[in-house]
Amino acid sequence: MKRTTLSLIAVATALAAVTGFAALTAPGEPAAATTATPAPQAARLPVERTSLLCPAPSGSEIAETLTTSYTPPGTTAPAPAGDGTAAKPGAVLAVAGNSDAAGGTGGKKTKAPKAPATVTTPGKPVATETDGAVTHGLTGTATGTLAPGWTVQQTTLVPAGAARGLLGVTCSAPDTDFWFPAASTAKGRSDYIHLTNPDDTLAVADIELYGPEGRLKTSIPEGVQVPPRSTVPVLLGPLLAEGAQENLTAHVTTRTGRVGAVLGSATDGLGSDWLAASADPAARVLLPGIPADATGVRLVALAPGDSDADLKIQLVTTNGTIVPAAAESLHVKAGMTASVDLPDLTRGAAASLLLTPTDPKKQVPVVAALRVVRGKGSDQEVAFIPATAPVTARATVADNRAKGTALALTAAGEAAQVKVTASAGTEGGTPATRTVTVKAGTTTVLTDLAPKGVKGSYAVTVEPVSGGPVHAARTLTVTEDGVPMFTVQTLVDDRGTVQVPTARQDLTVLDD
Template identity: 60%
Template sequence: MKSTSLSLIAGAVALAAVTGFAAVTAPGDGGTTQAKAAERLPVERSSLLCPAPGLSDLAETTYTSFTPLAKSGGADGTAGAAELGSTAVKDADTKKDKDDKDKKTKKADPDKPVVSLKEPGKPATAEASGGDAPALVGTATGRLAPGWTAQQTTTVEAGDSRGLLGVSCTAPDTDFWFPAASTAKSREDYVHLTNPDDTAAVADIELYGPDGTLKSDVGEGITVPARSGVRVLISTLTSKAADDVTVHVTTRTGRVGAVVRAADSENGSDWLTASADPASTLVLPGIPADATSVRLVAFVPGEDDADLELKLLGKTGAISPAGHEDLHVKSRMTAGVDLKNLTRGEAGSLLLKPADGKTTPVVAALRVVRGKGDKQEVGYIPATGPVGAQATAADNRAKGSVLSLTAPGAAGSVKVTASAGSKGGTPVSKTYQVGAGTTLAVTPPVPAGLKGTYALTVETQSGGPVHAARTLTVPLDGIPMFTVQTLPDDGGTVEVPAAEQDLSVLDD
């Protein structure tokens, strides 16, 4: 098999908003009327981006594009991911930056969609091989926009990049936090920056180790050309090797999609996506039951230290990890702790909350290892938001998917729908009740008569917030190759205030 060096450039959601003048004066009596409650309406346009799949000549990548069936009809639309107009990729180490030596990939074809979605409710797929595949940018409109999701799944069978690497396409932004990266000698971690827009973006990369800032001038003012990508090896940004590093990506101008590709010479590789925005309470769902190593990495962006209480939410309730009930995280210093055999054979989720009542915002991620000896495989779980109205995992196979649902507060109920298959199959749905303070790990429903792959859509029904993650396992030669994707709200709907014109407000 050949390597895939693709950047599937991730996504922003463009919302079509309805505006107007709210009626606040009741005509005739001088009184007031209460504004009508806001309603949630489907978005009319979405864009998606993902990073380059791999550096190995043995990589094979599958792309899956999916939009859930809407509850009401909408205007016709399109959804597709096409090649970027330019696909220059730069390995930004000190010497190469100074010499401005860029590595070029093949010329892209921006007019040719790599994967096109024709209808909601049924996934579309495409495959790519080779290290010169270009970056992609995707856009969905009309009835295909609400909840449009894309997944990039890459298999590398051998070498330092070995592993099952999965990433859900995310929105371009201006600020990203990546705990659980590393500059250790055994690691080769790249920050992938991609720019979907027609003007150049300028980004800064800051690194924070256990003792604070890892100083470097090389990570400042990185130009990401219009509709292009840049790949930065983070160990070249500093002379200090550190097992646990937090990467902070910001933009001075423009916006980018950002994700870290972490490769370990012993444990394989996977994508590390950004942590949820800094918050005092975080949920990291979907720790596999057979995890042989779990390492928590946390970081405080602000000026105050944080004292965190750690709780493992399992099948029957919450427990404190023995010997690691609390974690002190110093301001602007990365803290890492090895939780070892945290799960003890039971799938779970990690809850971080203030131990002292102080609401100090933090970011966090887990580095999870499965297998033993030379049969180990690594995956990453960043802190994530709740499912909200709806969340989707686009690439699922007939076997190998596990859905983890956790309710960190009050009990909650969610509806899980398995879509039609990409090549055939009938959708099926099932409702799950998730107890307060527990994690429910289930084999999700599979479409009847499934052919090809399918998508899972999770919808909140009642109760408290539910957080979710999907683990996909594809065993190979005794290695439990796996990847975990968290499932925050897909942004398929937007809250629009009820409004109407009231010209009486113009009266004298």
């Protein structure tokens, strides 16, 4: 899921160079088979091209959207190819036009966002503000030295109205398969899946919905057409003929092409936010970064395969891993959405939720997400946390603020050390790096991330140093009229490098 789009230029160039070398130096007679040497290991090289897609921010006339773009420093740039095919450095975001779909714009004239700022140097974030309704998504491409680790964050503040809230999303790579547990068509809730096509050809996407009784019949059996370089919002409610469903799992796949997909959710009187896709189905699932003052947490899960899943629920806190009193386990029937409310889950301490098989011998993959509520009464706000994979090499989240930013690091297995780097701000400041130790079975929360003299928003990069797997999530909080508006972004590995196979001469393949 969310796999970074990698350029084939590096692979093709490397293979062409090696093939050419073999052809020029091949001996007149085939080499003896007995002298064959082991094939060299594949090289891991920086990517030369990264593509990212952002959904349309908001239809509210009072919305305020900040788009922040950043490439972390430290990755060696690819060497230019001798034939001049190497990608030139650049990181550009462009507007993706809006198109009608089920529950879409209804043909109304829409507004395009401002041209986002362009990253020119690794290590320095740039940001662009857009006020008012923006119903166009963004497509972006970074090349050369700006490609490895390129990250774009879109943060929208809607201070009032039915869809008020702080909506945050890390723009994602195009893909062909997405899972969204915690979707809903309940009364008072509006859930849209935004599909963005980055390519010059038509993409066709299918949206399947799974409820507590299994797959539901929808009104779009022929799929959703997403025109080239455009965004299509699809409202989930009208897709169902069977009535409202409180807890759903949405599954997006493509018949042709590829898309970016993210779910936007708004609940009357509760708030709104984006739900990013869950990590690929896995038997062991972690959902990081539940705020300490969460007043309501709902877990929604689905087992996509043919087997039921019995999951043990554990809470990884700052002091250790415990079984919450609200629920010890969850039974998930094959192909059906299961949910459980977890009241008073954190008890004043930030934590992450860990799901593992109750029977270690029965490893059934699942997808999962949390709906998290903070505040009480009319001052409530909502956010979502999807299951996420651990950071294997490096992950970055942009648009962090001097106040209201918290980074949760969870080592659900063995202890780990990670390097955490806060960049300079969009308007100045000095980067700062520290090494953080996360004890086994615990969550560490950092709230003092802002570097000295930072001005504007800054980026945070996490890199494992030693020990076991680490999951990470960033919570951004903005208090507006007493409402603790917040959004949570899980940190996904940036796939800044790719393995390039190393070819060697072997003319024995020509023998009859």
